[in-house]
Amino acid sequence: MSDPYQEALSQTLIERAFRERIVLVGVTLPPHSDEETDASLDELALLVDTAGADAVATLTQRRDAPDPAWYLGKGKAEALRRICLDVDADTVVFDNELSPAQQYNLEKLLGRTALDRTAVILDIFAQNAHTLEGKAQVELALLRYRLPRLRRGTKGAFSQQGAGIGTRGPGETKLEVDRRRITRRIAKLEGELRELGRTRENQRKGRERSGLSSVTIVGYTNAGKSTLLNRLTESGVLVQDRLFATLDPTTRRLSLPGGEPVLLTDTVGFVRRLPHGLIEAFKSTLEVASQADFLVHVVDAGAADPQGQIEAVHEVLDEIDADRVPELLVFNKADLLEPATLAMLIADHPGSLAVSAVTGEGLDALLRTLSDRLRALSRVVELLIPYENGEALAMVHREGEVVSIGHEESATRIRARLSDASVGRLRDYVCGGAK
Numbered sequence: 001m002s003d004p005y006q007e008a009l010s011q012t013l014i015e016r017a018f019r020e021r022i023v024l025v026g027v028t029l030p031p032h033s034d035e036e037t038d039a040s041l042d043e044l045a046l047l048v049d050t051a052g053a054d055a056v057a058t059l060t061q062r063r064d065a066p067d068p069a070w071y072l073g074k075g076k077a078e079a080l081r082r083i084c085l086d087v088d089a090d091t092v093v094f095d096n097e098l099s100p101a102q103q104y105n106l107e108k109l110l111g112r113t114a115l116d117r118t119a120v121i122l123d124i125f126a127q128n129a130h131t132l133e134g135k136a137q138v139e140l141a142l143l144r145y146r147l148p149r150l151r152r153g154t155k156g157a158f159s160q161q162g163a164g165i166g167t168r169g170p171g172e173t174k175l176e177v178d179r180r181r182i183t184r185r186i187a188k189l190e191g192e193l194r195e196l197g198r199t200r201e202n203q204r205k206g207r208e209r210s211g212l213s214s215v216t217i218v219g220y221t222n223a224g225k226s227t228l229l230n231r232l233t234e235s236g237v238l239v240q241d242r243l244f245a246t247l248d249p250t251t252r253r254l255s256l257p258g259g260e261p262v263l264l265t266d267t268v269g270f271v272r273r274l275p276h277g278l279i280e281a282f283k284s285t286l287e288v289a290s291q292a293d294f295l296v297h298v299v300d301a302g303a304a305d306p307q308g309q310i311e312a313v314h315e316v317l318d319e320i321d322a323d324r325v326p327e328l329l330v331f332n333k334a335d336l337l338e339p340a341t342l343a344m345l346i347a348d349h350p351g352s353l354a355v356s357a358v359t360g361e362g363l364d365a366l367l368r369t370l371s372d373r374l375r376a377l378s379r380v381v382e383l384l385i386p387y388e389n390g391e392a393l394a395m396v397h398r399e400g401e402v403v404s405i406g407h408e409e410s411a412t413r414i415r416a417r418l419s420d421a422s423v424g425r426l427r428d429y430v431c432g433g434a435k
Contacts, residue, residue: 020053020165023084026095027071028062037095039305040272044095047120047271051127051165056087070109071102081110091165093120097273100149115165118145118275123165125278131248133196133285140189141281147182193281200287212399213262213374213419215254216289216325218317219298220309221269224332226250227357228298229266232367249288256371257364260401265292272312279319290322293419294374296366301331301345301354328353328373330366335359375401378417383429386411392429395422 024044028037037060045055061076070077071094084092091113092106098116106114122142129138217225233252254264265288279286289295297313299306310329317323329352331345342354353369355362380403385392393412396402400418407413423430 020090021056021088022048022053022165023057023059023080023087023089023092024048024055024095025072025080025092026058026060027066028060029066029096030064034060034062039308040095042304043272044093044117044120047117047124048093048165051120051123053091053165056089057083059083066096066102069102069105071096071098071106077106077109084110084112091115093117093165103149117273118277120165121271121275121278133193133200134248136189136192136196137281137285140186140193141275141278143182143186143189144277144281145275147179147186150179150182212253213260213293213377214265214288214291215262215294215296215370215374216265216267216292217296217298218267218289218313218322219269219332220300220303220313221271223269223298223300223303223309224357225266225269225298228296228330228332228355229264231357231360231363233264249285251288256374257367258371258375258401260371260374262370262374270313270316272308274312274316276319279316283320286316286320286322289317290320290325292322292325293377294370295322295325295327296370297327297329298332299329300333301342302333302336306331306345307348326373326377328366328369330355332357334361375417378419379423380415380417381423381426381430382413382415383426384408384411384413384431385429389429392426395426 024041026037026041026044028034041058041060048055059076059080061072063073067073067077072080080092083089089112092110092115094114094116096116097118098106098114103114103116122138122145125138126142129135217229219225229250229252233254249265249267251263251265253261255261267289268282268285295317297310299310303309314323317325329349331342331349331352331354333356334342334354335356335358337345346352346354353362353366355366357363378400383392383396385396387410393414396414396416396418399422400416403415403417405412405414418426
């Protein structure tokens with residue numbers, strides 16, 4: 001009788017045996033430090049693992065500026081070639097962005113595929129895109145990235161038909177097509193995404209008409225955003241301990257302690273130096289953050305550099321014009337830290353909270369704080385609603401927080417805290433100004 005554990009272990013070993021062997025390369029340029037390069041290379045190793053490959057060696061160099069031909073110096077490039085031979089590497093991945101010419105020169109010298117961080121992230125997105133819009137966004141980013149590299153024809157790394165990093169995703173078997181066909185495909189995808197964007201805009205307007213506040217969860221990839229959404233709303237969103245497990249935004253209804261409902265949305269995770277082309281392609285998806293009433297910024301409290309992750313998220317938020325949206329910083333995975341370490345994090349970021357989406361620790365405080373912050377963003381208005389218009393009175397109770405209520409001869413006088421959208425729908429009954 002076969003042993004299921006042994007069979008699973010054997011299958012894992014077989015899969016590992018066929019994974020790509022990767023050499024990682026990092027170049028420290030001013031004003032960055034060697035420590036920053038090491039931390040970025042550690043993250044690149046995680047990205048490579050997520051893409052389905054193994055980092056088997058690492059090479060670093062400090063330079064004042066990239067070499068125009070190799071990015072590395074010529075001597076280091078020769079050392080890299082020897083390392084690749086020693087470890088029998090399939091591919092070299094640079095943490096820095098390579099130009100098409102540098103990529104081409106390196107592949108000629110090394111005799112193997114040379115990629116950069118952008119290619120690895122695009123490859124992961126290609127593996128994880130499942131919806132129609134997500135697949136179109138990834139394909140658009142891939143084609144924009146590959147277009148200037150087509151001149152290498154069938155001899156380049158992207159012409160291979162295997163399953164290596166940089167070869168997956170929509171269009172990987174069509175790399176010998178000419179520039180006109182690629183350009184036409186890009187134009188077609190842009191048109192499809194504009195149409196999908198209009199559909200998303202109509203959905204957003206529908207949610208606005210509901211009068212519910214919108215709260216978007218943002219944060220670094222693998223910080224626990226989907227786990228938090230599941231814990232708060234019991235939504236059953238995919239949760240995996242891997243980078244970029246979730247690409248498509250998910251919206252669920254959440255009731256706050258005061259009874260007021262809000263719409264809570266989980267978004268794609270961010271990462272250091274998220275490719276600009278990917279941000280452009282996913283702009284319609286990322287707009288959910290810029291159009292939100294409030295952001296819950298989830299941070300992995302146990303990360304090696306939580307401050308660096310916070311700054312990386314803020315860079316992306318700035319790029320998508322979401323930096324103006326009020327934000328609540330939430331340190332997740334509090335159960336994994338010593339109390340003293342956690343206290344220092346909170347002290348360094350006044351107004352932040354510590355929670356554990358897994359154990360539920362701190363979630364009550366999170367909901368209370370979120371309710372208070374949203375309430376502070378709304379305004380108190382006074383309305384006089386005739387008794388015969390019960391629907392308007394029901395709307396006030398449904399969409400806002402009643403502060404006081406009184407009854408007059410022919411109408412109900414009510415003071416309530418309402419969003420601007422709700423005030424607009426009830427403007428015929430408003431008799432007091434905002435306070």
